[in-house]
Amino acid sequence: MSVIADIDFSPESFELGRILRVEDGVVVEVESMVPLGESIIPYIWIYEPHRDGFEAAVKNHPSVESFEVQEVHDDRTLYALEWRASRDLVIKGIREGGAQLLEATGTGHNWRFELRFPSHDALSDFQDYCLSADIEMEVIRIYNPTKPDTGPWYGLSVPQREALMLAFREGYFDIPRQISTKELGNRLGISDQAVTERLRRGTSTLLAHSVMIEELQQAAESDE
Known part of the structure; x- marks a missing residue:
């Protein structure tokens, strides 16, 4: 049976966190990650008035291939990011463990990922993987999803x-x-x-x- 875990990562511990690094008080939300061949395209919300500085910093990151506006609202902007995901050990571990990203939110201090794993063993394997790769992480909460018909x-x-x-x-x-x-x-x-x-x-x-x-x-x- 699948299990859902809320896991915190430091921004410095994975490539996407370093790319999307923000100042204190700024929040970044990953709406989804869409697989595209060997790549993964994250769709990212950033809230005003931080758009311009954030956009410039991301585009100038050496791992970023493109960072394009998808939607613009009065208070927030949605971007699609293309980057060299093969360098990101956290994303690699998520993919290899068969996990699904449900939600991710980043601040200047930490990133909170909500991940669905196919089993408790898969979650344990992911924790072992992060430990062996020296990835700073902390499991905050573990729970089982409800039955689909409840x-x-x-x-x-x-x-x-x-x-x-x-x-x-x-x-x-x-x-x-x-x-x-x-x-x-x-x-x-x-x-x-x-x-x-x-x-x-x-x-x-x-x-x-x-x-x-x-x-x-x-x-x-x-x-x-």
């Missing part, structure tokens, strides 16, 4: 989501508890027992479609 609420029904959100906002899960199931029931227009059942079933559904998804998938595969 919808935007991790499989929760509308009543379950409503009950869980109200319980959370009102401190039902706090220690000490700030509201009772009877009070929640009065707010929702249902009985005390109905609130308890709805919270229990909603919590079970939420766990099954988030933190337990990999274990449940493995159990299902072993039964086949």
Whole structure:
């Protein structure tokens, strides 16, 4: 099963980070990376009023072959970058590990990549690769994607989501508890027992479609 990881890199640790180096307070966003033969074309957003200096610095970088404007809006500009990706060890590791870039954001201090790996083993292999290549990186968060048919609420029904959100906002899960199931029931227009059942079933559904998804998938595969 695939796994998603948020990973931080220092700008100096990979070629693209050095190319797109910005000053403090400036943010660069990579919208996507499109494979083109042996090359990869990143599409990059830069926000005003930093466009002119950023554009000049990128175009003058020795690894850059072209840096062209694709879209211009009032507050930001989209560029397509062509560069010698073969020199970039981070991008090489991502490609060889079969990972997919979901999002990347850079500042003057660090780059945050959101990467989808085909498995936990693939992520571990990527970490080993970065260590052996002396690439400065830190895994910030690891999580499993939800099932494709669960919808935007991790499989929760509308009543379950409503009950869980109200319980959370009102401190039902706090220690000490700030509201009772009877009070929640009065707010929702249902009985005390109905609130308890709805919270229990909603919590079970939420766990099954988030933190337990990999274990449940493995159990299902072993039964086949």
